[in-house]
Amino acid sequence: MRFGVLGTGTVGRTVAGKLAELGHEVRIGSRTAGEDTVEFADAAAFGEVVVNATSGQHSVEALRSAGAESLGGKVLIDIANPLDFSQGMPPVLAFCNDDSLAERIQSEFPDLRVVKTLNTVNADVMVDPSLVGEETDMFVAGDDEGAKGEVTDLLRDFGWKRILDLGDVTGARGMEMYLPLWLRLWQASGTGHLNVKVVSAG
Amino acid sequence: MRFGVLGTGTVGRTVAGKLAELGHEVRIGSRTAGEDTVEFADAAAFGEVVVNATSGQHSVEALRSAGAESLGGKVLIDIANPLDFSQGMPPVLAFCNDDSLAERIQSEFPDLRVVKTLNTVNADVMVDPSLVGEETDMFVAGDDEGAKGEVTDLLRDFGWKRILDLGDVTGARGMEMYLPLWLRLWQASGTGHLNVKVVSAG
Numbered sequence: 001m002r003f004g005v006l007g008t009g010t011v012g013r014t015v016a017g018k019l020a021e022l023g024h025e026v027r028i029g030s031r032t033a034g035e036d037t038v039e040f041a042d043a044a045a046f047g048e049v050v051v052n053a054t055s056g057q058h059s060v061e062a063l064r065s066a067g068a069e070s071l072g073g074k075v076l077i078d079i080a081n082p083l084d085f086s087q088g089m090p091p092v093l094a095f096c097n098d099d100s101l102a103e104r105i106q107s108e109f110p111d112l113r114v115v116k117t118l119n120t121v122n123a124d125v126m127v128d129p130s131l132v133g134e135e136t137d138m139f140v141a142g143d144d145e146g147a148k149g150e151v152t153d154l155l156r157d158f159g160w161k162r163i164l165d166l167g168d169v170t171g172a173r174g175m176e177m178y179l180p181l182w183l184r185l186w187q188a189s190g191t192g193h194l195n196v197k198v199v200s201a202g
Numbered sequence: 203m204r205f206g207v208l209g210t211g212t213v214g215r216t217v218a219g220k221l222a223e224l225g226h227e228v229r230i231g232s233r234t235a236g237e238d239t240v241e242f243a244d245a246a247a248f249g250e251v252v253v254n255a256t257s258g259q260h261s262v263e264a265l266r267s268a269g270a271e272s273l274g275g276k277v278l279i280d281i282a283n284p285l286d287f288s289q290g291m292p293p294v295l296a297f298c299n300d301d302s303l304a305e306r307i308q309s310e311f312p313d314l315r316v317v318k319t320l321n322t323v324n325a326d327v328m329v330d331p332s333l334v335g336e337e338t339d340m341f342v343a344g345d346d347e348g349a350k351g352e353v354t355d356l357l358r359d360f361g362w363k364r365i366l367d368l369g370d371v372t373g374a375r376g377m378e379m380y381l382p383l384w385l386r387l388w389q390a391s392g393t394g395h396l397n398v399k400v401v402s403a404g
Binding site for chain 1: 298299334336341367376381396397398
């Protein structure tokens with residue numbers, strides 16, 4: 001399958017690498033084309049599926065420059081977090097509570113089939129969940145059931161065995177608002193190779 | 203030990219019941235004295251330790267009516283969440299991100315030794331963590347190490363074996379912002395008897 005991965009940071013490159021390893025064709029999109037990257041619009045047009053791994057605070061802007069025409073009605077996997085480091089550490093969320101990045105993207109591009117996932121772990125764990133040492137949970141949220149099904153299949157290819165559907169795109173609020181807790185868990189456990197396992201009596 | 207539990211909802215009554223079961227003396231505080239409750243100020247004055255189980259959006263107000271004199275430099279265990287149901291379901295947080303209920307309480311009553319804990323599970327699980335079927339994690343956050351130690355001992359009496367210190371009182375931000383995710387996990391798993399186990403390579 002063809003993937004357009006928007007974002008040239010650690011997360012984008014790690015996911016792009018994993019997709020290539022799985023035999024997919026990948027183009028990495030950036031603001032300006034570089035040695036191994038193309039412009040956002042070209043990466044988005046190339047992909048049958050588009051991955052948003054841009055800095056969350058600026059993702060909507062990046063997607064605007066990719067253009068609604070390139071994005072069309074594709075599945076967009078949103079793995080970004082709207083972290084705002086402008087006030088120093090720890091970062092806050094640029095928006096949250098009754099809003100989320102995934103919702104902003106869905107609302108700006110109503111034809112896109114947005115699925116929020118992977119934003120609750122670091123890049124290494126995204127593509128190798130076994131790193132944390134025990135099966136843990138990955139979440140998906142989005143309005144389009146078919147898109148969630150496709151993304152769930154991809155997550156299984158990444159090694160995820162426990163995938164929990166948190167409902168429509170507003171489920172992204174909780175997934176993004178988990179970040180401040182995740183940052184503290186990172187401090188407390190001394191490693192970014194961490195995740196949570198949901199345990200219930202159900 | 204003597205405990206003043208502020209709040210007559212399910213959470214307050216469940217925790218008060220458990221404390222009594224453990225052999226502690228407990229008075230439940232309410233806005234107005236009732237059959238088995240006393241006024242906030244009397245419950246706060248009675249307790250060597252005070253538990254805030256009032257509705258989070260109105261906790262600071264409730265503590266003001268308890269009075270700084272009754273609260274003194276006691277340990278205050280803040281188990282409330284500032285949920286705002288005024289916009290309907292799902293609730294949003296009345297404040298969050300660069301703020302939290304525990305911080306507001308600490309800032310309003312600088313002598314109190316505030317420890318945030320237990321707000322990440324429902325009332326049943328607070329006092330019987332075995333209900334979820336596997337050992338899971340409870341978090342504590344607060345500025346006073348001694349107070350966190352006392353609360354950790356109490357949590358062990360409640361049955362908690364995995365207790366993770368998330369640092370100073372600003373750690374409460376992540377614990378409170380976890381609520382929207384927790385509500386979705388409740389929907390997805392079909393039971394409030396749920397919690398997360400933190401798994402890390404560390």
